[in-house]
Amino acid sequence: xxxSRHSLFSGAAAGFxxxxxxxxxxxxxxxxxxxxxxFVDKDTMLVFPAQVDTFQKVRVRKNENPxxxxxxxxxxxxxxxxxxxxxxxxxxAKPVRQDMFEAHCRETDEGILKMPEQNPKITSVEHIxxxxxxxxxxxxxxxxxILSGSTPMDSVLFLALYHGKLVKVRISYSPEDTDExxxxxxxxxxxxxxxxxxxxxxxxxxSPESEAPKTEAKSEAKSGA
Numbered sequence: 158x159x160x161s162r163h164s165l166f167s168g169a170a171a172g173f174x175x176x177x178x179x180x181x182x183x184x185x186x187x188x189x190x191x192x193x194x195x196f197v198d199k200d201t202m203l204v205f206p207a208q209v210d211t212f213q214k215v216r217v218r219k220n221e222n223p224x225x226x227x228x229x230x231x232x233x234x235x236x237x238x239x240x241x242x243x244x245x246x247x248x249x250a251k252p253v254r255q256d257m258f259e260a261h262c263r264e265t266d267e268g269i270l271k272m273p274e275q276n277p278k279i280t281s282v283e284h285i286x287x288x289x290x291x292x293x294x295x296x297x298x299x300x301x302x303i304l305s306g307s308t309p310m311d312s313v314l315f316l317a318l319y320h321g322k323l324v325k326v327r328i329s330y331s332p333e334d335t336d337e338x339x340x341x342x343x344x345x346x347x348x349x350x351x352x353x354x355x356x357x358x359x360x361x362x363x364s365p366e367s368e369a370p371k372t373e374a375k376s377e378a379k380s381g382a
Contacts (some may be wrong), residue, residue: 160189166377167316173283177334182290184302188219189217189218189246190216190217191215191216192214192215192216192217192229193214194207195207195244196217196229198227200227200322201243201319201320201322202240203243203352205229205351208225209231209239209343209344210340210344210347211233211340212239212340214233214234214235214266215230216230216298216368217229217230218230222248222250223245223249224244224246224247225244226242226243226245226322228240228243229283229343233340233365234303235334235337236339237329237330237337238329239341239344239365240328241324241325242323242324242325242327243323243324244323245322245324249304252321252322253323254316254377255282255318255368258318258323259317262297265314265315266299266327269282269285269301270301278306279305280305280306281303281304282304283301284292284300284302285300285301285302285311287300287313288300288338288339288341288342291346293346293349293350294349295349296315296317296318296349296352297314297315297316298314298315298316298345300313301313301314301330302313303329306330309331309332310330310331311338312327312328313325313326313327313328313334313345314326314327315327315345315349317348317352324347324348324352326348328344330343
């Protein structure tokens with residue numbers, strides 16, 4: 158499928174693309190607002206630009222319960238959502254250790270594979286090979302083929318440990334769209350680069366034509382936006 162055919166996606170299909178980013182919507186929000194400017198997460202001081210590759214930041218959702226944490230949502234013109242979660246494993250927001258992170262990766266993967274047991278609309282979930290391209294450093298990555306009835310969707314999970322917090326990326330898209338797989342890869346790579354600025358800078362010094370994806374903010378970061 159080419160990008161010229163994206164208008165064939167129905168509203169329902171676009172909603173399914175965002176399926177994995179809405180689970181925290183049941184949480185009690187501190188704020189829910191458009192976020193078209195750069196967003197600075199005060200817990201980690203990570204700066205999320207207004208645009209990453211084809212994805213535009215459209216919303217920031219923050220919860221006073223650190224287990225739900227903060228969700229930064231990006232969308233592109235096709236309706237594909239890229240959600241970044243920043244959260245803790247307990248309500249006391251204790252720093253997550255490496256062993257806890259590794260256990261959480263296993264539990265998250267198992268939970269995704271068991272989705273058909275929790276949702277009758279999901280027919281099956283299985284691991285698939287990662288699309289061509291470099292795997293981001295410094296985190297756990299897994300790819301899935303999800304069947305909702307007879308409709309297939311591909312999904313990527315990226316998990317990383319950053320300053321005692323968990324950072325998770327979820328993106329789902331149609332496997333018929335070869336462009337989206339590459340854009341999802343670039344988005345995950347951009348987040349991974351944010352978490353490893355020293356390695357990114359080192360690579361850029363060694364190779365002026367580094368493959369590290371470029372991000373840009375449309376305006377200066379604003380407090381609480």
